[in-house]
Amino acid sequence: MERWRLTGRGTGTKPMPQASVLRWGKFAPAKAVSTLASYNKLSAHWREVFGCRVQRVAVDGGFTCPTRDGTVGVGGCVYCDEAGSRAAYVEPQLPVREQVRRGIEQMRRRYKAEKFLVYFQPYTNTYAPVERLRALYDEALDHPDVVGLMIGTRADCLGEDILALLEEYHRRTYLWVELGLQSASDETLKWIGRGHDLATFERGAKEARSRGLGLCAHLIVGLPTDRPDDHLAAADLLNRLGFEGVKIHSLYVSRNAPLGAIFEREPFDLMTRRQYVERVCDILERLDPRIVIHRLASDTDARTLLAPLWCLDKSAVIADIEAELERRNSRQGCRLPTRRNP
16 A cells, blocks of 8 residues: 555646548548537537447446556556446446447437447456457447447557557547556656556557557546646647547545545545636646547446545536636637647
């Protein structure tokens, strides 16, 4: 548990390149945020690409993670719960094909979606032999209404064979590869037990980009060893590396994660809702307007959430972010410090 000890740092309470995600055949490129929107919403991007309502369907492929199996650690990252933070509706005991079928039925009823992307979400979804990955990815695509894949993984789990496989699927279908950044601070990455440093993230992202893969970063706001400048540094990093997407959410404490035991033993300050809203707006202002915003708040499980309770009202948090951007007369990319690299 020593790696998770607090250190006293404050919480501070052009079109996209053709070599990138645009090799989607008939699919149109993502555009910069429209004049009517304050940020580049994923839902609008999907409607532009597919011409209809598209929804994610999360599945569990039965993977583990190098921070759990002893390769770089045990117990997982400090914030990650025992289920790998998978969606509550996922039934991991079922084959992927059946998870897809049931997920589509549920999302079709709830959102009236017409097409679906299968999201390999919990743990590290490239952490297996290529033959197993291919079988699972093909199983996920074997539904007439599935139009692509979203694969969550780590930058240190992208060997040459994995990259070649992902490039193959990138050429076959619509594909997002989601890489966990979490923080642009090496101190924070060490504190959370990430098992790799920022240089490893950069190296993995560059190798994936060299294959033309469309990348989405996962960023946590509110980690107690992060400074406000670290969040802006993360935005600058994603701009520089040419990421096409980002998923942002606040730090929350699950009783089933290592952080839960730490918090119950020695409570520490978490961001208020207002602090989070302001920080996210600062990040959005710094992000290239062509980056698609996949998420601004997380879905949390009320049964296991210890804090902060404001995370439970996801819609209200998003509404607050949009209202704050309007109050500032601001928008994504309005404080972009430099031009994005091609």
